[in-house]
Amino acid sequence: MRSWNAPTVPSLPGDGPVPALWDTATASFVTTRPVDGAATLYVCGITPYDATHLGHASTYLAFDSLVRVWRDAGLRVTYAQNTTDVDDPLLERATATGVDWRALAASQTDLFRSDMEHLAVVPPEHYVAVTDVVGDVADAVAGLIDSGVAYRVETPGSEAGDDVYFDVRGAERDTSWHLGLESRYDAPTMARFFAERGGDPDRAGKRDPLDPLLWRAARADEPSWPSSVGPGRPGWHIECTVIAEQHLGATATVAGGGSDLVFPHHEMSTAHATSITGEPSARQWAHSGMVAYQGEKMSKSLGNLVKVSELVSAGRDARAVRLAITAHHWRSDWEWLDDDLADAEARLERWTAWAHGVGPQEAGAGTTPLLALLRAALADDLDTPRAIRAVDDHVAAGRPATAVDVDAVAALLGIDLRR
Ligand code: 5CA
Ligand code: ZN
Numbered sequence: 001m002r003s004w005n006a007p008t009v010p011s012l013p014g015d016g017p018v019p020a021l022w023d024t025a026t027a028s029f030v031t032t033r034p035v036d037g038a039a040t041l042y043v044c045g046i047t048p049y050d051a052t053h054l055g056h057a058s059t060y061l062a063f064d065s066l067v068r069v070w071r072d073a074g075l076r077v078t079y080a081q082n083t084t085d086v087d088d089p090l091l092e093r094a095t096a097t098g099v100d101w102r103a104l105a106a107s108q109t110d111l112f113r114s115d116m117e118h119l120a121v122v123p124p125e126h127y128v129a130v131t132d133v134v135g136d137v138a139d140a141v142a143g144l145i146d147s148g149v150a151y152r153v154e155t156p157g158s159e160a161g162d163d164v165y166f167d168v169r170g171a172e173r174d175t176s177w178h179l180g181l182e183s184r185y186d187a188p189t190m191a192r193f194f195a196e197r198g199g200d201p202d203r204a205g206k207r208d209p210l211d212p213l214l215w216r217a218a219r220a221d222e223p224s225w226p227s228s229v230g231p232g233r234p235g236w237h238i239e240c241t242v243i244a245e246q247h248l249g250a251t252a253t254v255a256g257g258g259s260d261l262v263f264p265h266h267e268m269s270t271a272h273a274t275s276i277t278g279e280p281s282a283r284q285w286a287h288s289g290m291v292a293y294q295g296e297k298m299s300k301s302l303g304n305l306v307k308v309s310e311l312v313s314a315g316r317d318a319r320a321v322r323l324a325i326t327a328h329h330w331r332s333d334w335e336w337l338d339d340d341l342a343d344a345e346a347r348l349e350r351w352t353a354w355a356h357g358v359g360p361q362e363a364g365a366g367t368t369p370l371l372a373l374l375r376a377a378l379a380d381d382l383d384t385p386r387a388i389r390a391v392d393d394h395v396a397a398g399r400p401a402t403a404v405d406v407d408a409v410a411a412l413l414g415i416d417l418r419r
Contacts, residue, residue, distance in 0.1 A: 039254070054298060078126075083105070085130055153205040161217045164217075183266070215229050218230075259287040295335070
């Protein structure tokens, strides 16, 4: 599927350090270990039934910082992201609003692309719609049935066969994966999140309450595809397993998304991967914090949304939106306050005035003190708040901008001050 247009990312003198990043699975900082100078990233994409809100934006900006820092460290980066363009909430919204589900997904994906362009997010090389890989997902499910870690559950109401579930206890016996390997959650926490986040612990006929759906057999009035496991559509976790593996190989350098995906989504995705390839989905797991608004997690289902597209169409500067979001640490939970944007706009104005005073570029200009500060902050678990303070201090102290400084703000923080 078409990705979106790339922002201009100036190249900077020398290479920055390879970053250390917090890893959910080991609860420790892990320094990226590139393989042959390359790093791969899988980030869970949107379910396109409503516009990009600041929570989504914050998650994609966190991973955008990682991509920018990796590139600055001289790594060749391959980035893949999905869209969950067929799923229960999308189908429910389409039915409720009388819109065709495909049209809804297409329009919201387009809006997402334009939001990402406004926020200067570096696009993934592989932007993959689940509806484009249904056959591959079915084949993976067939393989799991063959290897004995997936089973059919009798499905009244479907004339097209039975749903297929993943056998978590079987996978624990047969592979190096076990429940909690990625999430580190205890059993009650897993049970709670499984029920809250799309799982069906009480489904009759399952071997274990935590067994996740791999394949949903066709129902009347639901989209379905003919496949090697019968007509139906993919379960949620297996889609990300298959897309990541297709584009990045067995084990991505980093996989992630928002912290609401720690369990069951990523636990089960890596369980599926381990059953399929013998290897986990990722060497490291990265999870961004949740953005709240009006006291609660910003979410499409609650409707407490501040949308990027609405801010932009109201004439607000998307660079200020990016600055306002990245003034928070990527892993912390935080609440959007309506004043945040005005504060960021004021900061952007100060920075722009500073950048416009830039002198002519000296030939072969080397690194600058500000570039070194930005690189050090971002290599330390993508500390964008510290990087922003470094620019603030520089500007407030009246230190003149060099061309390299302005390029560094554009390349590393994604804020183009030359506009
Ligand atoms: N399609 C699935 C992933 S395969 C999905 O979770 N879609 S989503 O549209 O609900 O979320 C898209 C991304 O934004 C996910 O990485 C999710 O973790 C993140 N996200 C959702 N809400 C918030 C929020 N309030 N704050 C920060 N990140 C969020
Ligand atoms: Zn996902």
